[in-house]
Each structure stands twice: as C-alpha cells, then as structure tokens.
Amino acid sequence: MEPIVRSNPCVALVTGGARGIGLAIVRRFLADGYYVAFxxxxxxxxxxxxxxxxxxxxxxxxxxxxxxRQDELAGFIGRIGARWGDVAILVNNAGMSPKRMDPESPWLSQTSLEEWVRVVDVNLSGPFILTRLLAPTMIANGYGRIINVGSLAGRTMPLIAGPHYAASKAGLIGLTRAAARDLAPHGITVNCISPGRILSDLTGPSDATVNRTALNRIPVGRLGTPEEVAHVAAFLASPLAGFITGATIDITGGEFAA
Structure with missing residues (x-):
C-alpha cells in the first residue's frame, strides 16, 4: 500500500516545547516538514x-x-492561523513534577493544596483547555491528531513522583480515552504516550542517585532519550496512524512498577 501523504503542510502545536522531550518533538516535526509552533x-x-x-x-x-491561561492560548492559536493556517496536530507535553523536600516523610504531608492545584492545572487542565480550543477547527476540517504526554507514574504505583503528578497523569489517560471517543467520528485521533525514565531536565543528570537506582528496574539496562519519545510522537502524528486512537503507548524500556 502506498503511504498516505497530505497535500498541504501540517501545522503542529507543542506545549513545553523549549526543553527535553518537548524540544525533541519540535525538532522531529521540523525534520518531517511540519510547521511547528510551541x-x-x-x-x-x-x-x-x-x-x-x-x-x-x-x-x-x-x-x-x-x-x-486560556485567553492567551486562544490568542496564540489565532496568530498561528494567521501565519500558517489551522493547527492539525496538538502535542500536550507541558508538565511539572515538584520534588520531595524530605525523602523520609510521606509525600502527602509535604504536598500543600496550592501545590496540588498548580500541578493538576498544568498537567491535566492545560491539555483539556487546548483540546477544547482546537477540537472545533479539527472537526470542521475532518482531520486532527492529538497526542498527550503522560507518564509511567500515571500507569502504575509511583516510586518517585508525588501524588499530584501521578494523579494528573492518570487523569490524562482518562481524558485521552474520553476525547478519543468523542472525536473519532470526525477523523481525529487522540492518544497518550507514557514515558518511563527519560534523560531530560525533569529527571536530572544520568549519574544522579535516583537515575542509577532506576537502572535496576529497567530490563533494557539504560535510560530512555527524548528522541525516542519524539519518534513515537511522529508516528502518531502521521496520517499512517489513523486507526490508532484512545491508546496509551509505554516507552519505558520494559519497566513496570508493582
């Protein structure tokens, strides 16, 4: 079968696109010929x-x-449209994961309500806001790709991440499935990528104690790279992934926490 190729260049929007996994996705999309806003x-x-x-x-x-910030995002989408046209691909990658101050005390006792709300707002409400902003145009065009970047912490018992991070990433998987069901009849797919331990600004240097310890849980014996996550995002963003929706794809080197 011949590959499906869209005649006009696709426009992609990536959140958290300045560093780590997000920047790797921006680079990969540019290499694939997309116009990329972040x-x-x-x-x-x-x-x-x-x-x-x-x-x-x-x-x-x-x-x-x-x-x-919904109003600012709406304005940015308008500016993208004026430059290049409608956004066809959305990657919800922006996220935050506060670190535990005292490793001997329970996470819950160290998590203020203010910190909980902020993490959930960024990691879960942000993707909801952008999906809601962009869905009407994608529906009108009969085409769209929405890719949410979750985490292994949202799939299993979190060993490192806090309760706010784990809960927000688990919620993102639920949002992925709900949006996939709503948008599938309109030619729009919605999927979630679930990275494990990936070398990035969020996880710190490879020789950090937490990363050396993680190697014992990863069957392939190394940490992942942002580029490996970007490759999966590139496939899900392509027309060739049109029969994949509502899925969560683990990029963990085989790690599955108990």
Missing amino acids: VARTAKHVEQALDTLRCSKERVYGDGIDVT
Whole structure:
C-alpha cells in the first residue's frame, strides 16, 4: 500500500516545547516538514530554544505562555492561523513534577493544596483547555491528531513522583480515552504516550542517585532519550496512524512498577 501523504503542510502545536522531550518533538516535526509552533512557561526558555532552531526559522514559532491561561492560548492559536493556517496536530507535553523536600516523610504531608492545584492545572487542565480550543477547527476540517504526554507514574504505583503528578497523569489517560471517543467520528485521533525514565531536565543528570537506582528496574539496562519519545510522537502524528486512537503507548524500556 502506498503511504498516505497530505497535500498541504501540517501545522503542529507543542506545549513545553523549549526543553527535553518537548524540544525533541519540535525538532522531529521540523525534520518531517511540519510547521511547528510551541509554547513554554517563560520567554527566556522560548528564546533559548529558538536559538538552537535557527535553520528552520521560517517554519518554527514560539511564545512564553502558561498552558493554564486560556485567553492567551486562544490568542496564540489565532496568530498561528494567521501565519500558517489551522493547527492539525496538538502535542500536550507541558508538565511539572515538584520534588520531595524530605525523602523520609510521606509525600502527602509535604504536598500543600496550592501545590496540588498548580500541578493538576498544568498537567491535566492545560491539555483539556487546548483540546477544547482546537477540537472545533479539527472537526470542521475532518482531520486532527492529538497526542498527550503522560507518564509511567500515571500507569502504575509511583516510586518517585508525588501524588499530584501521578494523579494528573492518570487523569490524562482518562481524558485521552474520553476525547478519543468523542472525536473519532470526525477523523481525529487522540492518544497518550507514557514515558518511563527519560534523560531530560525533569529527571536530572544520568549519574544522579535516583537515575542509577532506576537502572535496576529497567530490563533494557539504560535510560530512555527524548528522541525516542519524539519518534513515537511522529508516528502518531502521521496520517499512517489513523486507526490508532484512545491508546496509551509505554516507552519505558520494559519497566513496570508493582
């Protein structure tokens, strides 16, 4: 069977696209010929990322926007439309995972309500807001790809992450399934990628104690890379993945916590 190729360039929007997994996805999408817009929490991080992407400056556009700010996101989507047209691919990658201050005390006792709300807002409400903003246009166009970046912590008993992070990522899987059911009749797929221990700003240096310990749980014997997550995102974003929706794909090196 011949590959399905769309005649016009696709426009992608990636949240948390300035570093780590998000930046790797931006790079991969640019390599695949997409026009790529991305947001990050601070303008400084956006500028740093853009400096590394100058060779693709005509096809990349970034802004410092908090993913919980619906009006600012709507304005950014409008600017993307004016530049390139409708967003066809959404990657909800932005996330936060506060670290435990006292490793000997329970996570719950160290998690304030304010911190809980903030983590859930960024990790779960942000993807809901953007899915809700972009779904009407995707429905009108009869095509769309929505990819949520979850976590192994949302699939199993979390060994490192806090309760707010684990709960928000588990909720993201539920949102993925609900949105997939709603949007499938309109040519829109919604899937979730569930990375395990990936070398990034979020997980820290490879020689950190927590990462060395993680190696004992990973059958392939190493940590993953942001590029390996980006490869899966690229496939799910393509027209070839049209019969995959509502799925959660683990990228964990075989790790499954008890």
